[in-house]
Amino acid sequence: MALPIDPSAISLHNTLRRGAAPLKLREPGKVSIYWCGPTTYDVAHVGHARSAVALDLLVRVLRAAGLEVRSVRNVTDVDDKILARAKESGEEPTALSARMAALYQEDMAALGCETPTVEPRVSEHIPQILAIIETLIAKGSAYVVAGEPSEAGEAGKDVYFRVRAFDGYGKLSGRKLDELESGARVEADARKEDPLDFALWKGCANDAWGWDSPWGKGRPGWHIECSAMSAEYLGYGMDIHGGGMDLIFPHHENEIAQSEAAHAGEGDFATCWTHHGFINVDKEKMSKSLGNFVTVRDVLARNDAEALRLFLVSHHYRGPLGFDVDKLEDGRVVFPAIDEAERKVDYLYTTLARVDAMTVAATPGELTGDYAKANKELDALRKEAFDALADDLNAARTVAAMYRVAAVINEMVDLHGRKKGDRAPIARIIGKAAHVLREIADVLGVLRTPANRYRERSRERRLRVLGLDAAKIQGLVQARTDARAAKDWAAADTIRAELTRLGIEIYDGAGGTGWEVKI
RNA sequence: GGUGAGGUAGCCAAGUGGUUAGGCAAUGGUUUGCAAAACCAUCAUACGCGGGUUCGAAUCCCGUCCUCACCUCCA
Numbered sequence: 001m002a003l004p005i006d007p008s009a010i011s012l013h014n015t016l017r018r019g020a021a022p023l024k025l026r027e028p029g030k031v032s033i034y035w036c037g038p039t040t041y042d043v044a045h046v047g048h049a050r051s052a053v054a055l056d057l058l059v060r061v062l063r064a065a066g067l068e069v070r071s072v073r074n075v076t077d078v079d080d081k082i083l084a085r086a087k088e089s090g091e092e093p094t095a096l097s098a099r100m101a102a103l104y105q106e107d108m109a110a111l112g113c114e115t116p117t118v119e120p121r122v123s124e125h126i127p128q129i130l131a132i133i134e135t136l137i138a139k140g141s142a143y144v145v146a147g148e149p150s151e152a153g154e155a156g157k158d159v160y161f162r163v164r165a166f167d168g169y170g171k172l173s174g175r176k177l178d179e180l181e182s183g184a185r186v187e188a189d190a191r192k193e194d195p196l197d198f199a200l201w202k203g204c205a206n207d208a209w210g211w212d213s214p215w216g217k218g219r220p221g222w223h224i225e226c227s228a229m230s231a232e233y234l235g236y237g238m239d240i241h242g243g244g245m246d247l248i249f250p251h252h253e254n255e256i257a258q259s260e261a262a263h264a265g266e267g268d269f270a271t272c273w274t275h276h277g278f279i280n281v282d283k284e285k286m287s288k289s290l291g292n293f294v295t296v297r298d299v300l301a302r303n304d305a306e307a308l309r310l311f312l313v314s315h316h317y318r319g320p321l322g323f324d325v326d327k328l329e330d331g332r333v334v335f336p337a338i339d340e341a342e343r344k345v346d347y348l349y350t351t352l353a354r355v356d357a358m359t360v361a362a363t364p365g366e367l368t369g370d371y372a373k374a375n376k377e378l379d380a381l382r383k384e385a386f387d388a389l390a391d392d393l394n395a396a397r398t399v400a401a402m403y404r405v406a407a408v409i410n411e412m413v414d415l416h417g418r419k420k421g422d423r424a425p426i427a428r429i430i431g432k433a434a435h436v437l438r439e440i441a442d443v444l445g446v447l448r449t450p451a452n453r454y455r456e457r458s459r460e461r462r463l464r465v466l467g468l469d470a471a472k473i474q475g476l477v478q479a480r481t482d483a484r485a486a487k488d489w490a491a492a493d494t495i496r497a498e499l500t501r502l503g504i505e506i507y508d509g510a511g512g513t514g515w516e517v518k519i
Numbered sequence: 520g521g522u523g524a525g526g527u528a529g530c531c532a533a534g535u536g537g538u539u540a541g542g543c544a545a546u547g548g549u550u551u552g553c554a555a556a557a558c559c560a561u562c563a564u565a566c567g568c569g570g571g572u573u574c575g576a577a578u579c580c581c582g583u584c585c586u587c588a589c590c591u592c593c594a
């Protein structure tokens with residue numbers, strides 16, 4: 001079977017060029033990606049999930065095009081915020097960041113994100129960081145100054161990057177040096193040659209959290225880790241570098257400056273810069289500093305992980321994404337958009353379950369009339385689904401096509417029950433449609449469990465959230481079944497009303513009465 | 520002030536020059552003891568506002584209003 005995506009058809013928005021461009025690879029058939037990961041001082045929120053899902057989607061799309069992907073996503077485990085948080089709790093900074101990193105990896109795995117090829121930590125790459133800083137000093141791109149004195153005692157020296165010595169500064173973010181200088185909120189620091197210069201290494205007191213260096217004890221500046229670790233695992237230069245839009249300036253701008261200065265004459269640091277949009281709560285960016293964040297764990301306590309994943313891939317990765325939080329009268333917090341996405345996940349799994357429940361053995365023969373039309377529609381939907389992904393990861397379009405495929409399946413399953421004479425062609429269409437649905441879901445990273453397992457885990461979780469007991473529901477359903485057997489419709493309907501009030505939905509099928517917990 | 524993103528039907532959300540994106544909600548229908556689910560149909564001649572270009576504009580151009588983000592840490 002042909003690959004669903006033609007690698008030469010893939011185009012991505014490149015921040016550096018301010019527009020979409022066909023994917024260009026340094027080595028045919030292989031893609032290298034560096035993605036800026038989290039600073040691990042707290043549990044991951046929905047914004048981190050969006051970032052991880054954007055990377056995962058990118059990787060899946062590239063793989064669907066037959067490309068070999070090598071992805072690196074850093075864990076920033078050395079940072080002032082980690083230190084500050086650790087001081088509050090009395091925990092060792094390294095222990096805190098390691099604990100948070102483990103939680104992050106757990107959460108992202110729950111969202112169906114594959115583990116990147118390498119997830120390097122800053123604390124384990126200090127030698128590489130020191131080496132690149134020394135190179136920058138040797139090339140005249142960086143300079144050493146006396147450390148900031150502190151009451152804790154003698155501090156190591158600082159190293160700063162000489163921004164004005166790098167020609168292309170501002171090329172990613174579209175900023176001009178003089179504008180930056182004039183609009184500067186950068187605090188003046190007499191030790192710096194220029195206010196725009198940024199730290200590669202910050203000295204600290206001998207008894208503080210840090211590492212030994214040629215400039216005394218200290219910690220790396222924020223940006224240098226990515227220059228050092230990307231070179232370590234991808235070599236200098238990469239095909240795609242990505243992260244959140246807030247990183248364009250200064251983080252990525254500085255990464256470019258450091259890396260290209262250290263590797264002058266070796267070409268661009270990254271060919272394509274990919275940046276995703278934010279999650280907004282009440283139109284404001286979800287962020288830790290604003291305190292308006294919802295953690296992934298908060299969401300997973302109420303909703304299925306696949307609902308959050310579907311919600312995320314239902315929107316284009318570069319646009320803003322509103323995340324609503326509602327408070328119910330009983331004080332429970334709900335996420336209406338995620339609930340809606342979960343109902344769609346229910347729908348998709350129910351669709352697959354209906355296919356599972358029937359035998360759709362392929363039988364040979366020509367499809368004619370409406371069946372030929374349905375078959376053609378499926379081909380068109382499959383093409384649309386994958387074309388959309390090749391077009392700057394437009395997964396929202398892919399999701400739309402996926403719903404249409406599910407509708408075809410349901411339509412055919414209904415028909416299968418009614419048009420007994422046409423069962424062979426109908427079964428063929430269903431078999432093909434189910435295959436297409438799974439193929440699309442795979443690249444989106446949804447529908448990863450067998451339908452019956454999904455149903456069980458959803459029921460369990462929803463009962464827990466509502467504080468209900470399955471045995472009690474079972475009893476009410478049985479009582480209603482008995483009333484129905486006695487044709488006591490009034491009694492049966494009273495029980496149903498009670499179940500509805502509790503949040504239980506029932507359905508009478510050929511094999512008896514089933515029930516679901518509503519989300 | 521500079522830079523960037525965005526404003527599309529009741530709501531969410533694709534679409535960057537010409538044929539129904541999709542979903543939610545609502546209404547009608549098929550089905551059902553009645554329902555639920557599923558399917559079909561309607562809602563939908565929508566594109567912040569004002570000009571302009573064009574046979575034709577949500578889409579291009581000019582102007583303008585509004586929202587958000589970045590310029591300090593942020594996914």
